[in-house]
Amino acid sequence: MKTAVIVFPGSNCDRDMAVALEQVTGRTPAMVWHRDTDLPDGTDFIALPGGFSYGDYLRSGAMAARSPILRAVADAAGRGVPVLGVCNGFQVLTEAQLLPGALMRNAGLNFVCRTVPLKVENSQSLFTASYSAGETINIPVAHHDGNYFADTATLDRVEGEGRVAFRYADSVNGSARAIAGVLNDAGNVLGMMPHPERAIDRAHGGTDGLRLFEAALGALA
Amino acid sequence: MKVNVYVTLKPGVLDPQGKAIHHALEGLGFGGVADVRAGRFIELDVVDGTSDADLEAMCAKLLANTVIENYRIERP
Numbered sequence: 001m002k003t004a005v006i007v008f009p010g011s012n013c014d015r016d017m018a019v020a021l022e023q024v025t026g027r028t029p030a031m032v033w034h035r036d037t038d039l040p041d042g043t044d045f046i047a048l049p050g051g052f053s054y055g056d057y058l059r060s061g062a063m064a065a066r067s068p069i070l071r072a073v074a075d076a077a078g079r080g081v082p083v084l085g086v087c088n089g090f091q092v093l094t095e096a097q098l099l100p101g102a103l104m105r106n107a108g109l110n111f112v113c114r115t116v117p118l119k120v121e122n123s124q125s126l127f128t129a130s131y132s133a134g135e136t137i138n139i140p141v142a143h144h145d146g147n148y149f150a151d152t153a154t155l156d157r158v159e160g161e162g163r164v165a166f167r168y169a170d171s172v173n174g175s176a177r178a179i180a181g182v183l184n185d186a187g188n189v190l191g192m193m194p195h196p197e198r199a200i201d202r203a204h205g206g207t208d209g210l211r212l213f214e215a216a217l218g219a220l221a
Numbered sequence: 222m223k224v225n226v227y228v229t230l231k232p233g234v235l236d237p238q239g240k241a242i243h244h245a246l247e248g249l250g251f252g253g254v255a256d257v258r259a260g261r262f263i264e265l266d267v268v269d270g271t272s273d274a275d276l277e278a279m280c281a282k283l284l285a286n287t288v289i290e291n292y293r294i295e296r297p
Contacts, residue, residue, distance in 0.1 A: 059286055066283060095286065102288040107237050149234060149289055174237070 001221055003029040003045040006073065006089075008064045013050035013087065013197065020197040021047065024213045025221075034067040044220050045082050046073055048089025050142070050195060060103060060145040061091030070096050082126055082216055083189045087143055090181075090191030099184055099191045100158060101150035106143070107174025113142040115205065117169035118180055118194060122162050125183055127190045130215035136169055137208035139194035146193040148175035148182070158182060165190055222269045224276060225295040228285045229260035260290075 003021045007014045014031065021029045029047070030040045039046065054063035064070065070092070077083045077098055085093040093099045106112055115138050120131040131137065150158065155176055158164060166181035173193070181192030196209030230236050236258050243257040263284055267276075276294050285292040 058283070062283065062286070094288070100288075102286055104234075104289065105237050107235070109237050109241055147235075147237070151288075174235070 001025045001027060001045070001217060002040060002043050003027070003047065003217070004032050004039055004043045005029050005047045005049055006032050006034065006069055007049070008034045008051065008053035008067065008088075008092075010053045010055055011049050011051035011088070013195065016195075016197045017047045017049040017086070020200050020209070020213050021045070021217070023200060024210070024217045032069060034064065034069050037068045037072060039069075039072050039076060043076065043081065045217060046076060046084070048073070048083070048085040048092050049197075050087030050089060053088055053092065056145070059091075059095065061088060061093075061095040064088070064092045065095035074098060077184070077189050080186065080188050082220070084127065084216065085189070085191040086195055086197065087141075087146075087193055090193055091145060093189060093191045098189050099182055100154050101148055101176075101179075101182065103145050103193070104147040104149050105145055106147050106172075111142075111144045112146070112173055113140075115140045115199075116172055116194065118166045119169050121164045121167055122183065124162070125165060125187050125190070126219055127183075127212055127216045128165055129219065130211040137211075138199070138206050139196055139209055140198045140204075141172060141194045143173070143193055146173040146175065148173075148179045148193075150176060155179075161185065163187075166192060166194070222267055222271065223297060224265040224267055224271070226263040226265060226276075226280060226284055227260060227293045227295065228263065228280075228290050229293075230258055231289060231291050234289050 123133040163183040199209030239257040280292040
């Protein structure tokens with residue numbers, strides 16, 4: 001099991017993501033710099049971490065989505081390699097058009113930083129198979145631009161195809177249809193604003209996030 | 222050659238920043254404002270003869286996120 005964490009200038013959850021991946025796989029992930037053009041051979045799982053890549057210049061995730069390594073990530077995603085984007089990683093995946101929609105400034109304009117309840121909408125995906133449909137889990141959020149937007153036709157299609165992975169159980173950031181996490185059409189790319197890597201140890205106040213990594217990485221093992 | 226690019230939110234896309242600016246204007250006593258939408262102005266200094274197609278591509282590929290934004294190119 002070879003995992004990789006993509007590191008951009010301004011990433012700040014890359015280490016937390018690496019700790020989560022190592023805890024579940026027992027192997028140290030490759031930390032891949034944004035200027036690199038290739039992933040390590042045989043990479044089985046790619047994580048795009050949270051943070052403020054390129055200082056959120058232009059739009060959150062906009063610069064990172066055009067960095068050299070993203071071409072390799074897009075190629076891998078196209079071959080079916082699982083890709084998890086958390087927070088800024090989700091913003092990067094939408095900017096790179098690997099996921100539909102866009103993440104805009106929170107409706108309340110405030111940075112929101114707290115643990116929020118999420119409803120698991122799809123428990124059949126690679127990433128969510130350890131949860132039950134309709135289950136409520138608690139995962140921290142920490143973002144300013146988490147307000148998910150897509151046009152009505154796209155929202156209808158994404159919902160109709162069961163690609164909403166998680167929904168906010170409470171009002172958090174004004175997201176369309178309370179979407180907190182969304183899958184690509186093949187189901188191997190998940191973007192989510194909440195941080196599962198911040199809920200993997202009892203000392204975090206909960207371990208609901210650990211189950212996501214156990215499901216995704218366990219399925220690959 | 223200077224080229225101006227105006228990036229604006231598409232109609233129908235909620236603009237919380239514009240709403241906040243609107244509220245602030247009302248707070249300052251400006252009552253006659255019906256709506257505010259905030260956008261972005263980008264000034265490019267490009268070589269003379271840069272084609273319209275190249276400018277369009279710059280906007281579509283990077284300067285605007287066409288999921289949520291429109292752009293307008295203004296040449297001198």
